Amino acid sequence: MPYTPILATLGYVFSPDRTRVLLVHRNARPGDHHLGKYNGLGGKLERDEDIVAGMKREVLEEAGIVCESLQLAGTISWPGFGKNGEDWFGFLFRILSWSGTPAEKNPEGSLSWVKVTQVMNLPMWEGDRHFLPFILDFQALPFHAVMPYHQGRPTGWTVNSATA
Secondary structure, eight states: OOOOOEEEEEEEEEOTTSSEEEEEEOOSOTTOTTTTOEEOEEEEOOTTOOHHHHHHHHHHHHHSOEEEEEEEEEEEEETTOSTTSOOEEEEEEEEEEEESOOOSEETTEEEEEEEGGGGGGSOOOTTHHHHHHHHHOTTOOOEEEEOOEETTEEOOOEEEETTO
């Protein structure tokens, strides 16, 4: 069966001193597949945009800020991740510089600045605990991973660094 994933971006906006990260608490829509979880900002790519343009658009739509400097932290293939078992492929970014004032909420939920040291204590997708250390470590090399999902749970995790 051909692999035809939904392409998406997922970005983590850092405070200028890099001690906090802007996250969305998915608490606004009762039928949301992500309800109750904290996550970075992002979403599906549109067919006429590259991954950087897609990331910038999603951050502007979801937080009302303009990305000025982003860094590709890695990629993840999520076979079976979607609500109905769809495959997803994500490009994960650190947003290191931005302008504007972040919104307090968006249609998905409330936005809040969380101390980097507290991120791993939040409710999130179980699989996020595997890749977030790479995102939060500014010295980490870009990574490329596969995390298969079955019935909403990860069933594996393989990762390679960009130098592998």
